[in-house]
Amino acid sequence: MTTGAPANTRIAVLGTGIIGAALTRNLLGNGFAVHAWNRTRAKAEALAEAGARVAASPAEAVRDAEVVITALTDGPSVLAAMRAAAPGLRAGTVWVQTSTVGDDISDLVALAREHRLSFVDAPVQGTRQPAEQGQLVVLASAAPEVRDTVRPVFDAIGKRTLWVSEDGESGASSRLKLVLNTWVIAMTHGVGETLALARGLDVDPGHVLDVITGGPMDNAYFQGKSAAILSGDYTPSFTVDNAEKDARLVLAAAARANVRMDLVQAGQQRFRRAAEQGHGDEDMAAGYFASFAS
Secondary structure, three states, rough: OOOOOOOOEEEEEEEOOOHHHHHHHHHHOOOOOOEEEEEOHHHOOHHHHHHHHHHOOOHHHOOOOOOEOOOOOOOOHHHHHHHHHHHOOOOEEEEOOOOOOOOOOHHHHHHHHHOOOOEEEOEOOOOOOHHHOEEEEEEEEEOHHHHHHHHHHHHHHHEEEEEOOOOOOHHHHHHHHHHHHHHHHHHHHHHHHHHHHHOOOOOHHHHHHHHOOOOOOOOOHHHHHHHHHHOOOOOOOOEHHHOOOHHHHHHHHHHOOOOOHHHHHHHHHHHHHHHHHHOOOOOEHHHHHOOOOO
């Protein structure tokens, strides 16, 4: 989606992994000036050809930025990057936090207040392909006066924005992200265990797909993950390690809410087992291997 963003609208992206790199490319393609930083510099340098200016430090990346986007692995990584960015931050800068960090964002909110930043809780729903295509769903919580600033940014990276709350500091969007991840975890292991049992019982997986495809049990997620498992192509859209981290965040939030999450608990253990077997950097579909001895 074209935003018509002026070329001098400067955005800093901290974190250029699978999602952060895709966000950066889409922002550049929509006319934003982007300064990118990543702990592993080579990942940020890969974006230079697309027009990103690569920063040597978070502080350099955010200097004079109107919007700072964090797209990192977890809450501690986000905190560390933003603390390192502090010397370059200006009061009034909008901080858009897109990472999955759990339901307790109090440390992030405190940091934003300390530096007088406008905090936007905005985790994104989607993995590599929708991120690259600018088809993410942005789960945004922001004060009304900040929305005009971030709307063109969200239009550049996503197919739609769901405005969850008018209070970015409440964590409403981050809580919604955990609920959605619960469904993703269930679907991932549902596909993996189904095909694992087919293998164990010497059932043709083609027959499984034939029955499910086009029927009420079918969906794009089933098709994508079953294709990965059957082809053995585990190029990551979202890694096993990150999925295990997200499962732990769901479990921690559920425990605080006194909600039992038996499936997520089992799913977290499966992801951990797959990681211990050497599949941590592969797509989360590789949780399939947790069904078999290493």
